Amino acid sequence: MDQFAINLIVLGKSGVGKSSFCNYLFDKPGLFETGSGKPVTTWEKNFQSHTFAHQGHLLNVFDSVGLEADNYGRWLDQFDRFMQQRRERPMEPETWIHGAFYVINASSARLEPVDLNLIKRIGQDAQIPLQVILTNADVAGDKVEALTREIHKLCPGVSVTPLCSVSVRKRGGQSTQAFGREEVLSLYLEQSHAFLSKRLAAMSCLNFKRVLMEMRNTMVSKIEKADLSLFKIADLDLDREIELPDFDEVFSDLRSFDDYLSSFGFVGDWGTSDELESAVTRVFDDFQSEMEGRFKEIEGGFESDSLMRKVGALFEAAKIILTLKSTLIGWLDEGFERVDAELDRLFVKYAEQDNFFARCLTPSVMVVKSKLFGIF
Structure with missing residues (x-):
C-alpha cells in the first residue's frame, strides 16, 4: 500500500x-x-x-x-x-x-x-x-x-x-x-495509533463478513449447479463436484488492517489480527466437530444392537441423501451464521460507542432455502 x-x-x-x-x-x-x-x-x-x-x-x-x-x-x-x-x-x-x-x-x-x-x-x-x-x-x-x-x-x-x-x-x-511541541506530538501519535487500531479492526470485521458472504454465495451456487443425482450418489466425488474457494486467499483480508496501520506509519496490531483469526478458526473448528459428531452418531446407530437406533440411523441417512443439496446448504448456512455472529460480537467490542460504520451495517442474509428434494 x-x-x-x-x-x-x-x-x-x-x-x-x-x-x-x-x-x-x-x-x-x-x-x-x-x-x-x-x-x-x-x-x-x-x-x-x-x-x-x-x-x-x-x-x-x-x-x-x-x-x-x-x-x-x-x-x-x-x-x-x-x-x-x-x-x-x-x-x-x-x-x-x-x-x-x-x-x-x-x-x-x-x-x-x-x-x-x-x-x-x-x-x-x-x-x-x-x-x-x-x-x-x-x-x-x-x-x-x-x-x-x-x-x-x-x-x-x-x-x-x-x-x-x-x-x-x-x-x-x-x-x-x-x-510543548514534543508532548503534543507524542500524545497525538499515541492517540492516533490507538484510534486507528480500533477503528481498522472494526472495519476488518465488516470486510471479513463481506468476504464470508461472497464465499457462502459462491459455495451455494456450486452446490446448486452440481450433479448430485440420487442415482449417482454411490460414485459421488464432492471434491470434484463442489470445488471450494482457496481459503488462504479468501482470508487474506484478515490482516488487511495491519497493512493499513503500516501505511499510516504505525506497527501493525498483530494481537488484534490473532484475535480475529483465532475467533473465526475456533467457530469453524467447533462446527466441524459438531458435524463429525452427527455423522458418528448415525454411524453408531447402524452398528448398534438396538433395532430402534438402527431404524433411526437409516431414516437420518435417507433424509440427508434425498435432500442432499438443501441439507448441504443448510449446514453451510449454519456454520457461516455462527462465524457471522462471532464477527458481530468482535465488531461491537472494537467499535464501542463509535457509530462511524452505521451505514455499512446491513443485516446478513445467509439462509437461502432450496426446494425439498431439489436433487434431481
Missing part, C-alpha cells in the same frame, strides 16, 4: 494562536500566516490542508477559519459539511479525519459555551482523538491549571496540553522559550 497521511483538523476561536501553534508544531515558520488577534484564515481557505512528514508519518493538517460571535452559524455549517464528507467513504481509512486539536488561549478566564459545545461535538459525537491545546501557557500563570481542571470536569477523558509556541525576549534581557 502507499503511505497515507494522518488527517487532523485545527479548530478554535479567532486570535487564540492556531496559526502560531501550527507553525511551531510542524516546525514550518511562516507557512501558516499569523496575525495579532485578527482572523487570518479566510473562508476561501477554510479546511484547506498542508502535509508534513514527522518521524516516519505523514500529517495532513486542515486549518480552519477562526470562530467569532458573528460567524458561528456559517462556521458550524461548513464544519458539519466537511466532517460529513469525511464520513462518506467509511471503508477507505485514508479519507477519515483521524484527530483534532482544539486551541484555546490559556489566559481565558473560563471555558466558553462555544468551546465546550465543539469539544463535546468532536470528542463525544465524532469519536475521534482530541487534544485541547492551551496556548500562551508561559504567561497565563495559575489560569492554566484552573482551565485544565474545568475542561477535565466538563469533558471527562479529553487530553489537555499547555503550550507556548513562540520564544519571546522580555524587558531586562529575560526570555521565554517555546515548549
Whole structure:
C-alpha cells in the first residue's frame, strides 16, 4: 500500500494562536500566516490542508477559519459539511479525519459555551482523538491549571496540553522559550495509533463478513449447479463436484488492517489480527466437530444392537441423501451464521460507542432455502 497521511483538523476561536501553534508544531515558520488577534484564515481557505512528514508519518493538517460571535452559524455549517464528507467513504481509512486539536488561549478566564459545545461535538459525537491545546501557557500563570481542571470536569477523558509556541525576549534581557511541541506530538501519535487500531479492526470485521458472504454465495451456487443425482450418489466425488474457494486467499483480508496501520506509519496490531483469526478458526473448528459428531452418531446407530437406533440411523441417512443439496446448504448456512455472529460480537467490542460504520451495517442474509428434494 502507499503511505497515507494522518488527517487532523485545527479548530478554535479567532486570535487564540492556531496559526502560531501550527507553525511551531510542524516546525514550518511562516507557512501558516499569523496575525495579532485578527482572523487570518479566510473562508476561501477554510479546511484547506498542508502535509508534513514527522518521524516516519505523514500529517495532513486542515486549518480552519477562526470562530467569532458573528460567524458561528456559517462556521458550524461548513464544519458539519466537511466532517460529513469525511464520513462518506467509511471503508477507505485514508479519507477519515483521524484527530483534532482544539486551541484555546490559556489566559481565558473560563471555558466558553462555544468551546465546550465543539469539544463535546468532536470528542463525544465524532469519536475521534482530541487534544485541547492551551496556548500562551508561559504567561497565563495559575489560569492554566484552573482551565485544565474545568475542561477535565466538563469533558471527562479529553487530553489537555499547555503550550507556548513562540520564544519571546522580555524587558531586562529575560526570555521565554517555546515548549510543548514534543508532548503534543507524542500524545497525538499515541492517540492516533490507538484510534486507528480500533477503528481498522472494526472495519476488518465488516470486510471479513463481506468476504464470508461472497464465499457462502459462491459455495451455494456450486452446490446448486452440481450433479448430485440420487442415482449417482454411490460414485459421488464432492471434491470434484463442489470445488471450494482457496481459503488462504479468501482470508487474506484478515490482516488487511495491519497493512493499513503500516501505511499510516504505525506497527501493525498483530494481537488484534490473532484475535480475529483465532475467533473465526475456533467457530469453524467447533462446527466441524459438531458435524463429525452427527455423522458418528448415525454411524453408531447402524452398528448398534438396538433395532430402534438402527431404524433411526437409516431414516437420518435417507433424509440427508434425498435432500442432499438443501441439507448441504443448510449446514453451510449454519456454520457461516455462527462465524457471522462471532464477527458481530468482535465488531461491537472494537467499535464501542463509535457509530462511524452505521451505514455499512446491513443485516446478513445467509439462509437461502432450496426446494425439498431439489436433487434431481
